[in-house]
Amino acid sequence: MEIIGKNVIRKDALEKVTGTARYTNDYSFKGSLHAKIVVSPYAHARIQAIDIQAAIAIPGVHAVVTGEHLPLTGEGVRDRRPLAFEKVRYHGEAVVLVVAENPALAERAASSVHIQYEPLSVVHSPSAAIEPNSPLVHENMHTYKHDETVYPEPGTNVANRVKIRKGNMEEGWSKSELVVEETFSLSPSDHAAMETRSAAAEILPNGVVKIITSSQAPFMVKKLISEYFEIEAGKVIVETPLVGGGYGGKAAVQLELLAYLASKAVGGRLVKILNTREEDMLTSPVHIGLDAKIKLGCSKEGLLQAADILYLFDSGAYADKGTDLSKAAAADCTGPYRLEHIFCDSLCVYTNHPYASPFRGFSHSELLFAFERTMDILAKKAGIDPLEFREKNAILPGDTTPTQVRLTSSSVGNLPECIRRLKQLMKWEEGQRTVHENGLITAKGISCVWKTSTIETDASSGVILTFNPDGSVNLMSGVIELGTGTKTVLAQILAEKLQMRMERIHVRMEVDTQTTPEHWKTVASRGTFMAGRAVLEAAEDVINQLKKIASHIFRASEEDIEIKHEKVFLRDEPQTSLDFKEIVYGYKYPNGNAIGGQIIGRGNYILRGMTYLDKETGAGRPGPEWTVAAEGVEVEYNPRTHRYRIVKAISVIDIGTVLNEKMARGQVMGAMSMGLSFAGRETFWFDSNGRILNPQLRKYRPLRYGEHPEYVVDFVHTPQIDAAYGARGVGEHGLLGMPASLGNSLTVAAETELNQLPLIPELIWRMKEGNANDFV
Numbered sequence: 001m002e003i004i005g006k007n008v009i010r011k012d013a014l015e016k017v018t019g020t021a022r023y024t025n026d027y028s029f030k031g032s033l034h035a036k037i038v039v040s041p042y043a044h045a046r047i048q049a050i051d052i053q054a055a056i057a058i059p060g061v062h063a064v065v066t067g068e069h070l071p072l073t074g075e076g077v078r079d080r081r082p083l084a085f086e087k088v089r090y091h092g093e094a095v096v097l098v099v100a101e102n103p104a105l106a107e108r109a110a111s112s113v114h115i116q117y118e119p120l121s122v123v124h125s126p127s128a129a130i131e132p133n134s135p136l137v138h139e140n141m142h143t144y145k146h147d148e149t150v151y152p153e154p155g156t157n158v159a160n161r162v163k164i165r166k167g168n169m170e171e172g173w174s175k176s177e178l179v180v181e182e183t184f185s186l187s188p189s190d191h192a193a194m195e196t197r198s199a200a201a202e203i204l205p206n207g208v209v210k211i212i213t214s215s216q217a218p219f220m221v222k223k224l225i226s227e228y229f230e231i232e233a234g235k236v237i238v239e240t241p242l243v244g245g246g247y248g249g250k251a252a253v254q255l256e257l258l259a260y261l262a263s264k265a266v267g268g269r270l271v272k273i274l275n276t277r278e279e280d281m282l283t284s285p286v287h288i289g290l291d292a293k294i295k296l297g298c299s300k301e302g303l304l305q306a307a308d309i310l311y312l313f314d315s316g317a318y319a320d321k322g323t324d325l326s327k328a329a330a331a332d333c334t335g336p337y338r339l340e341h342i343f344c345d346s347l348c349v350y351t352n353h354p355y356a357s358p359f360r361g362f363s364h365s366e367l368l369f370a371f372e373r374t375m376d377i378l379a380k381k382a383g384i385d386p387l388e389f390r391e392k393n394a395i396l397p398g399d400t401t402p403t404q405v406r407l408t409s410s411s412v413g414n415l416p417e418c419i420r421r422l423k424q425l426m427k428w429e430e431g432q433r434t435v436h437e438n439g440l441i442t443a444k445g446i447s448c449v450w451k452t453s454t455i456e457t458d459a460s461s462g463v464i465l466t467f468n469p470d471g472s473v474n475l476m477s478g479v480i481e482l483g484t485g486t487k488t489v490l491a492q493i494l495a496e497k498l499q500m501r502m503e504r505i506h507v508r509m510e511v512d513t514q515t516t517p518e519h520w521k522t523v524a525s526r527g528t529f530m531a532g533r534a535v536l537e538a539a540e541d542v543i544n545q546l547k548k549i550a551s552h553i554f555r556a557s558e559e560d561i562e563i564k565h566e567k568v569f570l571r572d573e574p575q576t577s578l579d580f581k582e583i584v585y586g587y588k589y590p591n592g593n594a595i596g597g598q599i600i601g602r603g604n605y606i607l608r609g610m611t612y613l614d615k616e617t618g619a620g621r622p623g624p625e626w627t628v629a630a631e632g633v634e635v636e637y638n639p640r641t642h643r644y645r646i647v648k649a650i651s652v653i654d655i656g657t658v659l660n661e662k663m664a665r666g667q668v669m670g671a672m673s674m675g676l677s678f679a680g681r682e683t684f685w686f687d688s689n690g691r692i693l694n695p696q697l698r699k700y701r702p703l704r705y706g707e708h709p710e711y712v713v714d715f716v717h718t719p720q721i722d723a724a725y726g727a728r729g730v731g732e733h734g735l736l737g738m739p740a741s742l743g744n745s746l747t748v749a750a751e752t753e754l755n756q757l758p759l760i761p762e763l764i765w766r767m768k769e770g771n772a773n774d775f776v
Helices: 013-018 103-111 169-174 219-227 256-267 278-283 321-331 362-380 385-392 417-426 486-498 527-554 660-679 736-751 763-769
Strands: 031-039 043-049 063-067 094-100 115-117 160-166 176-184 198-203 209-213 236-240 271-274 289-298 304-316 340-350 433-435 441-452 460-467 472-479 505-507 561-564 565-569 577-579 585-588 595-600 602-604 629-635 645-653 710-717
Touching: 013 460, 031 103, 031 256, 031 278, 043 094, 043 595, 063 103, 063 256, 094 103, 094 176, 094 565, 115 736, 160 278, 169 304, 169 340, 176 362, 198 340, 209 256, 219 256, 236 595, 256 271, 256 602, 289 362, 304 362, 304 565, 304 602, 321 340, 321 362, 321 645, 362 441, 362 527, 362 660, 362 736, 385 441, 417 629, 417 645, 417 710, 433 472, 441 505, 441 736, 472 486, 486 505, 527 561, 527 565, 527 585, 527 602, 629 736, 645 660, 660 710, 736 763
Parallel strands: 031 271, 209 236, 304 340, 472 505, 645 710
Antiparallel strands: 031 094, 043 115, 063 094, 160 340, 176 289, 198 209, 198 271, 289 304, 433 441, 441 629, 460 472, 460 602, 561 565, 565 577, 585 595, 629 645
């Protein structure tokens, strides 16, 4: 192939390296007003009174909006007003919205709003939330509307329960000669995208609502605003320019609702709202937390037999995407292993934490931390090398998933080969633990991962191609460019199919829901797969049109016509040809007659064969394929101080066909760094009242420059037959095994089981000293 697999320069590279790229808040609008949120200082409290008089009296303040009379919103469950009403359910929840002439004035007015609260008991964790005497975060759950595939349990804090029932547990445990049972926990954390969330909205005199937003899901914004506020869908226009990172956090719909309400309160004028960094961390949706309990059994030869799993996902104060996150975890609950007997309950649980949105990996790095740590513990009990243990149990074509989908090489790839490559790259034969003369210890830990995409069964992606008079092509897709380079890859797919030069393909980076074909959401590593298929269909449409016009010009059948290098020619007489520019805007005969016109191609792809999961057994097809990988981490550990340095991180992923080598490696390395950062230090610390103590980057510390290890990325190539050129999605997979691999390596180094994130030195010290219960 001429373009596929090549390291072409990204289409948005020049804008970004020169600083001319424009993001949502870079757009200035003459006469715009500015909104500011008043947030709750309590994690759980009744709102007794709201006094807005001092705020509204300030000159230049145009409106103050409160939560009464607002509709209930939420994707899985309609349980959240855009502004809190009657009570607040998390520290940082939006309670009042102030609209003023400028940001400083809006902030002054916000500080003038006085709210009286009655504090309530706080639900601190999902484990506490399911206790019989736990306070209810939502007393009126029975009145909430919810999706047909969401199963709330009124009178409890369980917003959704997904069941996996595969095989016969009695038989599974009877064959299990070795059994381990472990518990795990990790708290909510932040996405820490470089660009904070922002949105602007105005309502035109004709009733059209225009929104510009830093969203990963502009078409979902359009859909939900239409539904929530009963506005004709065609009258909601959402625009999204370049997005400065999202990682799932910008898939949730929040600020867009507030921007609309602010505009409505001031007669439709344009209103902007921008999160400060602290607001972005405190009030907007967060990375989900998890408490887990896993019981796992195998034969004395090391063959897995049975798994009993409880996943308690900390969805925070509202369900929103937490219901889907718990479903995704259930679908892939055991990791990429052959297991015939599975009993799993995956719960979306209300707590008084900030509510959750997707995080890169969509619950998989969390569940895999728990399951892969358990795999290491069981391997140790069986006296089997942890890599050998995983290879022995690796899922293969012909095996079935927890949701009882039978796999093929196309749908699951080659995990054993990933494991073998990882073994070589980690120099596993040199030993897993080495004590050096200076007292430092180096240790290696590994994990295996898989992921399918449990998105909507009817999710689709569209592409439109239009030709310019010079024969070049414009590519329009609803995929959001948020740093992944997806739109460059789409251009490569088109260039390969049309046999054109990359520089002759112009990609529209901005998305406008009125003129851009819909792409469901830019999430779940689905952009290249779904939009790639749509590009191929649109290209076929273009090719057919070119051949049809050329057949009239050449007086030949369409089957005799070929297309290559921006020319249309007869297959057996290549010298009989026309340049694209001569026919893509129509062809004019010497006598002035004309045929054709501008060629416009269209393509669409909709997921096929997806089904809902059965309520009682979990049987069903949640996604099109499962991408697999084997990953490892090497650490250098100081047993005196319990401090450690990550020396090397390795990912071997079955990527199918590599579309762009450098971008693929960059995606995987970026994901690996996020996984290590989240595993090693990132978390929200809550006080006894449920308040976040570290909503600033000076206290919330992702990995900094100079702290990164050596990253090693390798690929296995088992094509996914139904994907464009056989490429598998890998935007998330480098992250998925990093927490488990780090936990396994530090467990080996410190010789103590580490089942909690983040893996900071204090946790290791407390675990070794036996006082982990005091760890806060």
